[in-house]
Structure formats: structure tokens, C-alpha cells
Amino acid sequence: MNWPVDLQEPMSMPDPYFPIKLNFCKSYEYGQVMFPHHWHRHMEFLYFESGEAIIECNAEPVHVRAGDLIVLNSNDLHQGTSLSNHLIYYALIADLNSLQSPSQDAVETRFITPMTQSRLLFQSHISGDQRLQRCMSEIVEEFRSREIGHELSVKSYMYQLLSLLVRGYVANVSDWKHTEHRMKNLERFTPILQYIEEHYAEEITIDRLAGLAGLSRFHFSRLFHELTNRTVTEYINRVRINRAEYLLLNTGMTVSEVAMAAGYNDISYFSRTFKKYRNFAPSETRMLLS
Numbered sequence: 001m002n003w004p005v006d007l008q009e010p011m012s013m014p015d016p017y018f019p020i021k022l023n024f025c026k027s028y029e030y031g032q033v034m035f036p037h038h039w040h041r042h043m044e045f046l047y048f049e050s051g052e053a054i055i056e057c058n059a060e061p062v063h064v065r066a067g068d069l070i071v072l073n074s075n076d077l078h079q080g081t082s083l084s085n086h087l088i089y090y091a092l093i094a095d096l097n098s099l100q101s102p103s104q105d106a107v108e109t110r111f112i113t114p115m116t117q118s119r120l121l122f123q124s125h126i127s128g129d130q131r132l133q134r135c136m137s138e139i140v141e142e143f144r145s146r147e148i149g150h151e152l153s154v155k156s157y158m159y160q161l162l163s164l165l166v167r168g169y170v171a172n173v174s175d176w177k178h179t180e181h182r183m184k185n186l187e188r189f190t191p192i193l194q195y196i197e198e199h200y201a202e203e204i205t206i207d208r209l210a211g212l213a214g215l216s217r218f219h220f221s222r223l224f225h226e227l228t229n230r231t232v233t234e235y236i237n238r239v240r241i242n243r244a245e246y247l248l249l250n251t252g253m254t255v256s257e258v259a260m261a262a263g264y265n266d267i268s269y270f271s272r273t274f275k276k277y278r279n280f281a282p283s284e285t286r287m288l289l290s
Contacts, residue, residue, distance in 0.1 A: 057124040090136070
């Protein structure tokens with residue numbers, strides 16, 4: 001399948017001859033969106049050193065803490081929001097093609113190829129596994145020190161990391177037809193999710209979104225729920241409430257100003273919706289952190 005480049009997160013590698021990279025990431029604002037909904041072909045591992053966050057993977061939210069590992073399989077739709085004023089994590093991104101063998105050995109046929117084809121998938125949230133924590137810490141240290149031969153060491157740890165996942169955290173050896181169907185939906189709906197992220201402050205109708213996708217209203221709504229596990233209205237409200245919470249915590253805007261900035265013209269409706277998703281009123285948000 002040919003994937004449109006503009007629908008994927010850019011995945012440039014500093015060294016094209018060594019397509020494994022590590023990003024140091026941090027957030028000092030509670031409620032900050034770490035990254036919007038997106039997907040990519042490469043595998044990604046998020047390793048949390050301090051703080052807490054909500055990582056949503058394929059419409060399933062997970063509360064992560066220091067020491068936790070999030071495994072993002074190829075084509076997983078994911079998004080993250082900080083729950084701390086001091087969040088530090090590492091994003092290890094790997095093109096598994098770099099681990100493929102030149103010959104069709106057992107490693108290649110039983111493990112690496114199924115991973116690259118999304119037929120061998122891993123569970124997304126792993127907590128309390130000291131072996132994986134040590135493995136990730138060693139990879140982080142290798143990238144920090146960059147001593148001679150660090151590429152050899154990182155690659156060996158990548159094999160160790162994958163072997164630990166294969167032994168204890170295989171989620172599903174999926175049916176290829178189902179995976180292919182889901183990938184087609186991702187391709188079609190990524191521009192829709194991007195449109196919502198960019199235009200949440202405006203009026204967004206289902207008819208408008210369905211038209212952008214080239215689908216009927218009914219077919220669009222069904223596929224959207226299948227992909228995100230939410231109705232269109234629920235999804236838009238979550239994007240808006242996330243933004244509203246961020247503005248309440250990190251700006252001096254009034255509740256009315258925040259409501260308008262988040263796309264709500266009716267202050268009463270905004271307050272009811274905010275309380276539905278956060279279990280407290282917008283006016284109470286700042287007091288919770290004081």
C-alpha cells in the first residue's frame with residue numbers, strides 16, 4: 001500500500017544508515033498535549049522517567065507513571081496529554097527494517113517480518129518490568145555517551161527488547177485482512193483527525209467531516225466510531241475540553257474566554273460538558289492545583 005507522506009508524522013533519521021533514534025522529551029505544564037493523534041510506520045517506545053500522563057492508543061486511554069513503557073506498534077493511532085508539571089520521557093523510534101536479516105533465517109521469518117507487517121503486535125502498556133526498564137535505561141545511556149560502537153550496543157539491546165516483548169507481551173497475532181482494513185481507515189481518517197485538531201474552535205458538523213472523507217453521514221459515523229471508539233461529538237468534545245483545561249491551568253483567561261477559545265459559544269453548555277468529562281466545574285480547575 002502507498003501511504004501519503006503528508007498523513008504521517010515525519011520520521012527523519014539523523015543517520016540514514018542507522019535508523020534508530022532517541023528523543024528526549026519533557027513537559028512542564030499540566031494538561032499540555034504532548035502530541036496530537038497521529039500514526040506512523042515505525043515502532044515507537046515511550047519510556048517515562050518522571051511525572052504522569054495519559055497516553056491514548058487506538059482509543060484506549062492509559063494512565064502512565066515513572067518507569068512505565070508504552071509500546072506503539074506500526075500504525076497505532078496515539079495521542080498524549082501531560083498530567084504533571086514536571087514530565088520527562090524518552091521516545092525510542094526504530095525502523096524494524098534495520099533489524100532484518102539479509103537471509104531468511106528464523107529471526108527474520110518468525111519475528112521481524114511479522115512485526116513489520118503488523119501481524120505480530122504487542123500490548124501497549126507495560127508497568128513494573130525491571131528487565132525492560134534496565135534495557136531501556138541501557139539504550140538511553142548508549143545514546144547519551146555515544147561511545148565508539150554505540151550502534152552495535154543499541155542494536156543488540158533492540159533485539160533484547162523485542163525478545164522480552166515476544167516472551168511476555170504479545171497482544172495479538174492479528175488477521176492480516178483485518179489489519180489491512182484498519183490501515184485503509186487510518187489513511188482515510190487521518191486528515192479528518194487533523195482537521196478537528198486545527199479547527200476545534202470553529203463549528204464542526206458531521207456533514208462537513210463526512211464530505212471531507214467522501215462518505216455518507218451514516219457510513220462516516222460508523223467508521224469513525226470503529227476507529228476511535230467514540231462518536232464524532234464525543235471526540236470533538238474531548239479535543240475541546242483538553243484544550244480548555246490547558247488554557248485554564250496555564251493562562252489568565254476567564255472561564256468565558258476559555259470557553260470561546262475552545263469552541264463553545266454557550267457558557268452553560270461548556271460548563272456542563274467540562275464537568276461531564278472532568279467531574280468538576282471549570283471554575284474549580286485552578287483551585288485543584290493551588
